[in-house]
Amino acid sequence: MKAVRVHAYGKEPSLDEVDEPKVTGPFDVLVEIGAAGLCRTDLHVIEGQWADIQNPQLPYVLGHENAGWVREVGSAVHNVAPGDAVIAHPLVTCGLCIPCRLGDDSHCEDAVFPGLNVDGGMSDLLLTNARAIVKLEANLQPIQVAALADAGLTAYHAVRKAQRLLTPGTHVVVIGSGGLGHIAIQALAATTPATITVVDRSEPALELARSVGSHHTVNAAEGSEKLLREVQDITEGGAHVVLDFVGEHSTPEQGTAMVRNRGSYSCVGYGGELRIPTIELVSREIEVVGNLVGTYKDLVELMALTAQGKVTLETTTYPLSAVNDAIHDLESGNLVGRGILVPGS
Known part of the structure; x- marks a missing residue:
């Protein structure tokens, strides 16, 4: 064969x-x-x-x-x-x-x-x-x-773990609308009442996100400061959950900055590293979650x-x-x- x-x-x-x-x-x-x-x-x-x-x-x-x-x-x-x-x-x-x-x-x-x-x-x-x-x-x-x-199984697994935090009126941010991200958007739309915002550097990827259930999209290519301001405005002070399907370059830093106090940064993509002061973890009571298949x-x-x-x-x-x-x-x-x-x- x-x-x-x-x-x-x-x-x-x-x-x-x-x-x-x-x-x-x-x-x-x-x-x-x-x-x-x-x-x-x-x-x-x-x-x-x-x-x-x-x-x-x-x-x-x-x-x-x-x-x-x-x-x-x-x-x-x-x-x-x-x-x-x-x-x-x-x-x-x-x-x-x-x-x-x-x-x-x-x-x-x-x-x-x-x-x-x-x-x-x-x-x-x-x-x-x-x-x-x-x-x-x-x-x-x-x-x-x-x-x-x-791809679908890993994305769905991350969504399932986040569901307990995604009650009516909550916000979730998806970083990356590629092979895994576009599946997660659909799973979020099908199984949670949360408002979904998608962040990506590619306009075709953002168009894909809009077509499969995202309520808002933000182009990350416009710079980190503008990105964080837009996400803060859309989520009214920060996301309850951030699902990071990139996990490298600047996304771990951006993802934890997008989370509101007592929120969850959930990482699926890998290749980079996450650095966060322990006092920030404690004072903001944010959680960091890893996701396997x-x-x-x-x-x-x-x-x-x-x-x-x-x-x-x-x-x-x-x-x-x-x-x-x-x-x-x-x-x-x-x-x-x-x-x-x-x-x-």
Whole structure:
């Protein structure tokens, strides 16, 4: 089968011919990939940023946002059958550790992470297990939802954690209306009564934000001081929650400055650092929240919202063979929404 593999960090991945994975365990699920999302995390993987954290053995197959159709299942699998359209949670978890038993499966103590430490889904086939698979409603196709397996799931997870603070009359600011941000805007509009303000440096991204549910937009390219004044005016003194989908350059500093006293700065993007005097944390009673990928339950809820038409993806599709074109478009900022790789196209 065809597969996109990383052979060396800092170098472009290549499209290789590799052996097909086989079902060997009772809970195995073999998925014929219909679509695989391209994520900024894939760029960080290629750069080697995850090497010491995930310790993969090179070469291995990229792709942690995967959807397709079940081809074959192990003897103990009863939740899906061959032919079912499915989306795969990015983690393959054990189900036995304390985090799994608490429903915190994204912190499983014995998980593997296809696309980060074992072979992923930028290929014709993906081997995963029954705990990771969500069957799609009849009105959904893999190409519509693949990027929701991580980008959407992470965005939804951050929104779910913020919901307790977003009561009627509150304000939420979303920094970054890209692949994750535009999903979070829809999830906020669908599940909270908060007024949504979106900050981005790109006018096309702000237009996308307006089209999916933002009440206000602010162009960050006009300078930090003007940005903060506008946000303060719109939010009447500061946001109750700031969701930062950039997490680098000046956004952590700006994000914490946008939060009102007793508010929450919730960071999803990464690559930068957050510096804040401890006296400010104490005197303003603000909280700082980190967000990893969501849980299996989060993915089930997100698929329900998607099937109801309340969450949709802005995407650009590429054949699997054009993976490096897609990567270059993402790196250069020419990709609006999410890049989707389609095997066999």
